[in-house]
Amino acid sequence: MSKRVLLRGNEATAEGAIAAGCRFFFGYPITPQNKIPEYMAQHLPEVGGVYLQAESELAAINMVYGAAAAGARVMTSSSSPGISLMQEGLSYIVGAEVPCVVVNMVRGGPGLGNIGPAQSDYWLATRGAGHGDGRCLTYAPYSVQELYDWVGKAFEIAERYRAPVMILADAILAQMMEPCRLRPRAEPPPLDKPWTIGGDSSTRHRNIINSLYVDHDEMEEVNRRIQARYQQAMRDDLYYVESGADDPEILVVAYGISARVCETAVERANQAGVRCRLLRPISLFPFPSARLAEWAAQVRRILVVELSMGQFVEDVRLAVEGRCPVELLNRTGGNVVTPEDVTTKLLDMAAERPGRNE
Amino acid sequence: MREELFMAGTGGQGVLLAGQVLAQAVMEKDLNVSWFPIYSPEVRGGTTTCTLVITDGLLGSPITGHPTTMLLMDGRAVDQHLARIAPQGLAVVNMTLAPRLPSLPDVKIVTIPATDIAITLGSERTANMVMLGAYVALHPVVEIDELAAALDVLLPERHRKYLQLNVRALQAGADAAQQAT
Numbered sequence: 023m024s025k026r027v028l029l030r031g032n033e034a035t036a037e038g039a040i041a042a043g044c045r046f047f048f049g050y051p052i053t054p055q056n057k058i059p060e061y062m063a064q065h066l067p068e069v070g071g072v073y074l075q076a077e078s079e080l081a082a083i084n085m086v087y088g089a090a091a092a093g094a095r096v097m098t099s100s101s102s103p104g105i106s107l108m109q110e111g112l113s114y115i116v117g118a119e120v121p122c123v124v125v126n127m128v129r130g131g132p133g134l135g136n137i138g139p140a141q142s143d144y145w146l147a148t149r150g151a152g153h154g155d156g157r158c159l160t161y162a163p164y165s166v167q168e169l170y171d172w173v174g175k176a177f178e179i180a181e182r183y184r185a186p187v188m189i190l191a192d193a194i195l196a197q198m199m200e201p202c203r204l205r206p207r208a209e210p211p212p213l214d215k216p217w218t219i220g221g222d223s224s225t226r227h228r229n230i231i232n233s234l235y236v237d238h239d240e241m242e243e244v245n246r247r248i249q250a251r252y253q254q255a256m257r258d259d260l261y262y263v264e265s266g267a268d269d270p271e272i273l274v275v276a277y278g279i280s281a282r283v284c285e286t287a288v289e290r291a292n293q294a295g296v297r298c299r300l301l302r303p304i305s306l307f308p309f310p311s312a313r314l315a316e317w318a319a320q321v322r323r324i325l326v327v328e329l330s331m332g333q334f335v336e337d338v339r340l341a342v343e344g345r346c347p348v349e350l351l352n353r354t355g356g357n358v359v360t361p362e363d364v365t366t367k368l369l370d371m372a373a374e375r376p377g378r379n380e
Numbered sequence: 381m382r383e384e385l386f387m388a389g390t391g392g393q394g395v396l397l398a399g400q401v402l403a404q405a406v407m408e409k410d411l412n413v414s415w416f417p418i419y420s421p422e423v424r425g426g427t428t429t430c431t432l433v434i435t436d437g438l439l440g441s442p443i444t445g446h447p448t449t450m451l452l453m454d455g456r457a458v459d460q461h462l463a464r465i466a467p468q469g470l471a472v473v474n475m476t477l478a479p480r481l482p483s484l485p486d487v488k489i490v491t492i493p494a495t496d497i498a499i500t501l502g503s504e505r506t507a508n509m510v511m512l513g514a515y516v517a518l519h520p521v522v523e524i525d526e527l528a529a530a531l532d533v534l535l536p537e538r539h540r541k542y543l544q545l546n547v548r549a550l551q552a553g554a555d556a557a558q559q560a561t
Contacts, residue, residue, distance in 0.1 A: 028404050028415075137421075165439075198416040198442055199400065201407045279443075286440035360445030 026201035031191060032057030034170040034202050035125055036065070039097050042174030043210035044123070045071035046096040048085035050078055050104060053137045054193040055127035058099040069207060079104040083111030083124075090120035091231040093218035095177050095210050099125035101193075102143050103134060105150075112186055113152025116248065117233025119217070121180035123173065124158070125189045127196035130356035138356020139193035141278060142330035147190045148307040148337070155245050158188040159255055160306040162277040166200035172304070179259050183251040184217070190306065192329065194279045194358070252308065261304040262313060267292055270299035272371055273317045275338050276327040277303050280359060284327050287364030294365075296372040306334075311341035318345035323371055327351045327359055383434040383521060384444040387511075388461050389453025389474075392424040394508030397534070398451075399430035402512060404530035405522040406434050414442035427456065434521060449519060451511050453494070454478055462487075472514050472557070474507060490518060492556045498549060503542070506549035513553025518561065524550050 029037070036058045039047075047062040059075065066073040076082035082098050089096035100108065105126045115122060128143045130136040147160045159179055163172040173189055180187040214220060219229050235241035266274075266288045276284040281302040288298045301317065303310050318324065323346055326335040335350045342348055351367050353359050385402070389395040396417050403415040414433045420426030433442050446466040452458050454477035465471055467486045476495035492514045498507040516522055528547045535543055 026407055028400070028407050028413075138418075194416055194442065198414055199403055200414050200439075200442075201412070282439075283441040283443055285438065289438075289440065358443050360443055361441045362445040 024203050024205070026203055028199050029166055029170075029202045030057055030197055030199050031166045031169050031195040032127070032197065033061050034166045035099070035173050035189065035191075036061035037204060038170035038173040039123065039177075040065055040069060040071070041170075041205050041207045042095065042177050043208045044095040044097050044177065045069065045210050046089045046094050047071070047073050047098065048076050048082040048089070048096070049098045049100065050076050050082050052101045052104045054129055054196045055099050055101050055125065057196070058125065058127075079107035080111065083108040083115075086122050086124075087111055087115050087118065087120065090115065090122045091118065091219050093213035093215050093220070097123040097125065097173075099127065101127045101129045102131050102140070102146075105143060105146060109150060109152035111152075112150065112158065113154050113156055114233045115186050116151045116156030117154060117244070118231050119184040119244070119248070120231060121177070121184050122186050123176045123180055123189065124186055125173070126191070128190065128192045130354070136356045137193060139279060139358060140329050140354060140356060141192060141280060142333065142354060143190065144306065144328070144330060144333035147188045148309070151186060156248060157252065157307055158186050159183065159252075159259070159308070160188045160190050161261070161304055162190045162306050163195070163304065164278050164281050164302065166195070166198065166202050168304075169195060170202050170204070179255070181211075182259070183255060185248070185251060190278065192279050193356075256308040259305060260308045260310055262310040263302045263304065264299060265302075266299035267297040268299075270297045271322045272296065272298045272368060273321045273324045274298055274300045274327065274364070274368070275303075275314065275324060276300065277306060277334065280327045280329060283359055283361050284364055286361040287368060290361065290365045291368040291372075294369060296368055298368055306337075309337050309341065311337075314338060314341035315343065315345070318342040321346060324348045325351060325364075325367060325371060327364055329358065330354055381434075381436045383432075383449065383519070384447045384466070385432040385434065385449045385451070385515075386429065386444070386447035386461065387432075387451040387453075388427070388429040388457035389508075390456065391419060391422055391426040391428045393428070393453045394505060395428045395453060396430050398508040398512045399432055400534055401527055401530045402515075402522070403432055404534055405526040406432075408526065408530065409522060411436055412439040414439055416442045427460070429461070449515070451515055452478060453507065453511065455480070458482075470518060472511060472518065474511060476507075490514065490557060490560050492553060492560060494553065494556075497552050497556060501545065501549055501552060503545060506546055509546045509549035510553035510556070513550035514557035515553075517554035517557040524554055
């Protein structure tokens with residue numbers, strides 16, 4: 023096994039992309055993700071790649087669109103306000119059916135907000151990709167190692183579905199350092215695919231990459247094709263991890279940095295005699311609704327922990343469909359929930375004892 | 381074993397680097413470690429903190445509401461943070477810049493004249509390493525020579541000439557902590 027190196031989440035994300043064969047990065051600076059473009063600027067030239075700081079997020083996402091249309095492994099990264107600016111381009115990328123990876127290191131919002139950690143772009147990520155019926159397949163790593171690993175998987179998923187994939191993390195995961203095991207850097211896959219544009223009509227088929235469908239039936243067909251891919255992702259690229267008691271009375275549901283906090287809290291609550299289990303979705307869209315429904319029929323109560331006013335909890339409630347009470351513990355605006363907060367809440371919930379069938 | 385170490389000071393005092401040096405040394409011992417910074421936008425003079433969690437098992441939360449240990453570089457850090465140390469916690473305080481301390485019956489406080497020691501060694505800026513040396517003397521998660529090896533990895537080329545000075549600061553901090561307890 024390779025030696026561990028101490029890396030920031032941002033650095034691991036950038037190196038993970040390079041290791042996965044990403045050779046093109048277009049972006050515009052914004053805290054707390056600036057170490058990603060900084061790392062790309064320094065290291066992409068080593069592997070013959072292109073780093074380009076665009077004049078704006080709008081330009082960056084459209085450069086991503088162009089490189090993706092040519093079949094390149096390409097990514098951009100930004101943080102909340104910058105991701106808002108990229109929504110139009112993302113919608114075009116969905117409509118044109120080209121793959122790319124977009125990293126969002128979420129900061130406090132709304133508006134310019136602050137540079138603290140937040141999870142308040144959950145809807146923007148899982149419902150986003152701008153206007154129209156498109157969405158971003160969204161994955162939420164929870165450690166520096168997972169950022170490194172998942173950005174690589176994100177390229178494979180994006181190419182499998184010819185769709186944008188969002189890696190959703192936050193200011194803590196972006197800036198914290200942890201040991202990370204690195205793989206050798208892989209070569210990018212060939213540019214030429216049946217749908218890509220290469221600019222040489224004498225030697226190859228001609229393709230058109232576009233998101234304009236004047237014919238209503240044709241547009242509808244594109245929409246149905248895109249939705250079918252999401253359904254396939256629900257079957258083939260759904261990821262979640264569980265830990266804790268096998269026969270829980272309380273199920274804790276959290277993703278990303280909140281799941282890290284909950285891991286410690288669930289361990290402490292179990293030590294205090296409250297049987298708890300943590301369900302941590304890594305894929306946020308597709309969402310593990312069926313698994314949640316199974317647990318909802320068995321546990322007394324569910325606790326959702328998130329760093330937003332209650333976005334992720336809505337997906338949990340949609341999956342639970344009233345089978346058991348779902349409570350929310352949250353902080354926002356750059357503030358964090360601590361393991362002590364979650365442990366106290368779990369002990370209180372266990373002591374109150376109301377719940378299903380009571 | 382789970383150690384939750386919180387370090388706080390003022391931008392420019394080297395709180396983040398001291399935390400990174402410890403994290404690097406801990407990683408080399410095949411323990412798990414996280415280092416998580418919070419700092420204000422000022423280049424110098426803002427508040428700066430970092431939290432390290434060190435464990436021999438699953439790391440879990442890199443965030444803690446009540447750190448088990450605090451290294452506090454100045455009076456502002458003491459005023460802002462000491463009250464939320466865990467019961468029976470250990471606080472190492474730079475008494476050169478934090479001469480007055482609140483009385484906390486449940487907390488072990490070790491005072492080190494870190495800035496004075498650093499000035500004697502030749503650079504006020506090594507007070508961070510004096511504090512780190514004091515910490516590992518009190519809580520031997522790594523040895524001084526392991527911190528020195530971590531510094532060797534982390535110091536950028538332009539600062540390599542300060543390596544020995546920093547190692548002397550680590551040792552001076554360890555000596556001061558042993559005298560203080």
